[in-house]
Amino acid sequence: MSERPTDLWLDRLRRAAAAVARPLAFMEICGTHTMAAFRCGLRALLPDSVRLISGPGCPVCVTAPGDIDLILQAAQKPDVVLCTYGDMLRVGGIDGDSLEQRRADGADVRIIYSTLDAVDLAEKSPQKQVVLAAVGFETTTPATAAAVLQAQRRGLKNFSILASHKRVMPALEALLAEGDVSVQGLMCPGHVSIILGAGVYRPLAQRYRMPCVVAGFEPLQMMQTLALLAEMNQQGQARVDNIYAPLVREQGNQAALRLTERVFEPCDAEWRGLGKIGQSGLRLAAEFEQYDAAARLGLSRREGGEPPGCRCGQVIKGKQTPDQCPLFATVCTPTRPIGPCMVSGEGTCAAWFKYGRATAAGEAS
Amino acid sequence: MSGTILLAHGGGGQLTDELLEQVVRPRLGNPLLDAQLDSGMIPLPDGTRLALTTDSYVVQPWEFPGGNIGRLAVCGTVNDLAVCGAKVLGLGLSLILAEGLEKAGLERVMDAVAQAAKQANVRIITGDTKVVGRGAADGLYITTCGIGLVPAGVDLSPMNVRQGDVLLINGPIGEHGLAVMMARQMPQMVCPLQSDSAPLNGLMEALLAAAPLTRFARDATRGGVAGLCADLAKASGKRIVLREADVPVTAATRRAAEVLGIDVLEVANEGKLVAVVAAEQAEAALGAMRSQCWGKGAAIIGQVGAAGGICEMVTNMGGRRIVQKPYGEQLPRIC
Amino acid sequence: MCLAVPGKLIERDGESGLVELHGNRVPVSVVLTPEAALGDWVLVHAGFAISSLSEAEAMETFALLGELEEAGKSDE
Numbered sequence: 001m002s003e004r005p006t007d008l009w010l011d012r013l014r015r016a017a018a019a020v021a022r023p024l025a026f027m028e029i030c031g032t033h034t035m036a037a038f039r040c041g042l043r044a045l046l047p048d049s050v051r052l053i054s055g056p057g058c059p060v061c062v063t064a065p066g067d068i069d070l071i072l073q074a075a076q077k078p079d080v081v082l083c084t085y086g087d088m089l090r091v092g093g094i095d096g097d098s099l100e101q102r103r104a105d106g107a108d109v110r111i112i113y114s115t116l117d118a119v120d121l122a123e124k125s126p127q128k129q130v131v132l133a134a135v136g137f138e139t140t141t142p143a144t145a146a147a148v149l150q151a152q153r154r155g156l157k158n159f160s161i162l163a164s165h166k167r168v169m170p171a172l173e174a175l176l177a178e179g180d181v182s183v184q185g186l187m188c189p190g191h192v193s194i195i196l197g198a199g200v201y202r203p204l205a206q207r208y209r210m211p212c213v214v215a216g217f218e219p220l221q222m223m224q225t226l227a228l229l230a231e232m233n234q235q236g237q238a239r240v241d242n243i244y245a246p247l248v249r250e251q252g253n254q255a256a257l258r259l260t261e262r263v264f265e266p267c268d269a270e271w272r273g274l275g276k277i278g279q280s281g282l283r284l285a286a287e288f289e290q291y292d293a294a295a296r297l298g299l300s301r302r303e304g305g306e307p308p309g310c311r312c313g314q315v316i317k318g319k320q321t322p323d324q325c326p327l328f329a330t331v332c333t334p335t336r337p338i339g340p341c342m343v344s345g346e347g348t349c350a351a352w353f354k355y356g357r358a359t360a361a362g363e364a365s
Numbered sequence: 366m367s368g369t370i371l372l373a374h375g376g377g378g379q380l381t382d383e384l385l386e387q388v389v390r391p392r393l394g395n396p397l398l399d400a401q402l403d404s405g406m407i408p409l410p411d412g413t414r415l416a417l418t419t420d421s422y423v424v425q426p427w428e429f430p431g432g433n434i435g436r437l438a439v440c441g442t443v444n445d446l447a448v449c450g451a452k453v454l455g456l457g458l459s460l461i462l463a464e465g466l467e468k469a470g471l472e473r474v475m476d477a478v479a480q481a482a483k484q485a486n487v488r489i490i491t492g493d494t495k496v497v498g499r500g501a502a503d504g505l506y507i508t509t510c511g512i513g514l515v516p517a518g519v520d521l522s523p524m525n526v527r528q529g530d531v532l533l534i535n536g537p538i539g540e541h542g543l544a545v546m547m548a549r550q551m552p553q554m555v556c557p558l559q560s561d562s563a564p565l566n567g568l569m570e571a572l573l574a575a576a577p578l579t580r581f582a583r584d585a586t587r588g589g590v591a592g593l594c595a596d597l598a599k600a601s602g603k604r605i606v607l608r609e610a611d612v613p614v615t616a617a618t619r620r621a622a623e624v625l626g627i628d629v630l631e632v633a634n635e636g637k638l639v640a641v642v643a644a645e646q647a648e649a650a651l652g653a654m655r656s657q658c659w660g661k662g663a664a665i666i667g668q669v670g671a672a673g674g675i676c677e678m679v680t681n682m683g684g685r686r687i688v689q690k691p692y693g694e695q696l697p698r699i700c
Numbered sequence: 701m702c703l704a705v706p707g708k709l710i711e712r713d714g715e716s717g718l719v720e721l722h723g724n725r726v727p728v729s730v731v732l733t734p735e736a737a738l739g740d741w742v743l744v745h746a747g748f749a750i751s752s753l754s755e756a757e758a759m760e761t762f763a764l765l766g767e768l769e770e771a772g773k774s775d776e
Contacts, residue, residue, distance in 0.1 A: 041684020
């Protein structure tokens with residue numbers, strides 16, 4: 001077999017894992033890593049003693065049913081054009097309903113590529129209320145902030161947002177602080193880190209003796225990350241390595257951070273499957289309150305939609321496997337997902353569902 | 366299943382399957398329909414079989430880089446017959462026009478129909494025209510039918526696929542679907558991709574002549590190569606193994622797919638087919654494809670394994686992943 | 701979240717720019733990368749450039765990530 005660039009790191013991973021002589025679980029924090037690892041078939045190559053756990057996942061998957069419900073309420077209002085990213089179309093709200101279904105029922109739902117497309121649309125359609133359903137981690141939040149500022153600059157009275165932006169660091173802190181996460185290293189998300197900077201992981205690494213590697217999404221980067229994490233475990237170190245420099249700088253993207261800080265302020269937020277996490281969300285700062293679609297359209301947030309029994313929190317922490325969840329493959333399936341690990345097509349539960357069924361089919365034939 | 370029809374029910378993915386299983390097959394099922402081939406096959410007394418296919422075209426926008434709905438209608442219908450091993454006898458074309466449609470637009474569509482028919486060496490032998498009120502249809506829709514004759518001895522079916530057979534494709538994937546998606550979703554973006562729509566009956570004839578041990582072929586339209594191979598695995602009960610490094614994708618296509626966050630394996634093609642051929646005739650099949658104008662980029666992309674009923678891909682880094690039939694509608698995503 | 705694609709900044713007018721990605725040309729906002737100059741490489745996420753590199757840095761970085769191999773293929 002010809003030598004691949006990834007083979008070198010795979011070799012180092014194997015040697016370090018063997019030297020450590022105890023099981024190692026590493027967590028990727030970002031849904032894009034989850035998907036990239038799935039696409040390149042990374043897990044199939046790992047030594048038996050090394051597990052890659054999918055963390056909280058993508059911001060779409062962790063958007064609480066109550067927040068999705070607000071977006072669905074907005075889409076139903078007359079004269080509202082609801083703009084959102086394609087990822088949001090299928091995510092279920094409190095009653096399992098989705099934007100996809102609302103669109104079929106007549107709501108005007110538009111898939112956008114850039115938040116500024118929504119601002120342009122508002123300018124061109126003064127008789128409509130354009131609502132941007134904005135989701136995303138730190139990478140995407142500045143784009144929403146930029147859209148709000150743009151709407152303000154253009155004096156648009158018919159543009160508003162429903163923001164369910166999430167902050168990765170408070171969630172990560174909360175997971176680690178509970179002390180029951182069985183994880184020996186973190187694969188830190190490259191694109192979130194472009195905004196936040198590699199520096200944010202240093203206090204975390206120190207406090208929890210947690211090896212961290214900031215990585216991009218190429219197979220090479222991911223394999224290198226696992227090797228470095230295993231080697232840190234072998235050496236008893238807890239460094240933060242940034243292998244996605246120079247894209248990721250120590251201090252992050254200051255222009256983006258300033259933009260976010262100007263438009264938003266931190267608040268507590270509910271994560272699907274994980275519950276409420278302090279300071280893990282963002283709401284519009286007082287100066288920009290007129291861009292809050294919930295207030296403008298008179299929407300009120302309903303609670304609920306988290307069916308009892310969902311174990312995504314335990315799955316994410318690596319404490320349980322999907323088949324130990326009572327909902328798994330019974331009421332929670334890829335076509336009607338309940339927890340974030342199933343909502344994401346590449347989430348841990350979705351992957352288990354696919355592979356489990358595939359194995360069963362193989363045995364049957 | 367939810368109570369209303371969603372766009373994704375028409376995406377040729379899992380939701381389309383669900384609709385067929387729950388609504389159509391229980392009511393209309395019969396052995397010919399249940400064979401689930403691209404054409405229905407009617408056995409004739411002399412051992413030949415009549416192939417009948419029908420298809421509707423509702424693409425938006427109906428003009429796109431590299432073609433329009435007329436070219437698509439001819440190529441798609443010809444290909445559904447060709448991949449069953451049929452020689453095309455004739456096509457029917459039914460137009461649904463929206464009130465207010467520019468005549469010049471219709472002329473461009475008919476020019477494209479004529480050109481594609483000439484390239485495929487087929488004739489349009491029947492047709493129909495209806496006009497609906499403004500707003501009831503978006504521009505124009507086309508429904509086609511096609512009839513062909515499968516020679517005695519030619520039998521292409523997933524059931525014939527055997528362990529060790531190889532999978533071939535006649536060129537780089539993803540161009541049609543991405544070109545249309547870019548034109549629809551991101552008109553502000555300049556994209557060099559053009560629809561690959563092409564009639565493949567000539568290529569199929571060359572393939573069957575060079576490789577009589579061709580077991581199965583299908584054009585990789587909605588659902589892309591992923592949907593095709595997942596279906597093939599399920600229908601044949603075999604494990605289908607694709608090699609990522611061997612699946613032809615141009616750099617421009619790959620990048621366009623990355624911008625939209627879409628897996629190019631799931632993107633629709635309109636001039637690409639996957640053929641399964643006995644290993645000993647793989648080289649002959651590849652040569653036959655490459656000798657054709659719509660097969661110059663042909664490649665061997667995988668092989669048939671033991672029983673398993675799933676499709677797997679061996680990735681560039683040597684890992685493995687399952688290739689699934691896509692859900693339905695393809696959407697740009699950011700995560 | 702966060703798919704992002706690298707490309708070269710070939711036009712820039714205030715906060716707007718145009719990025720070339722293997723023949724695809726995508727309009728982007730450069731409001732998050734005020735330092736990006738023509739000819740620099742930027743990483744594009746959802747229509748926004750989120751990070752910029754000099755061409756030299758980009759060549760080194762993306763060569764490491766296997767991007768250049770792909771760039772070579774496009775010149776066929």
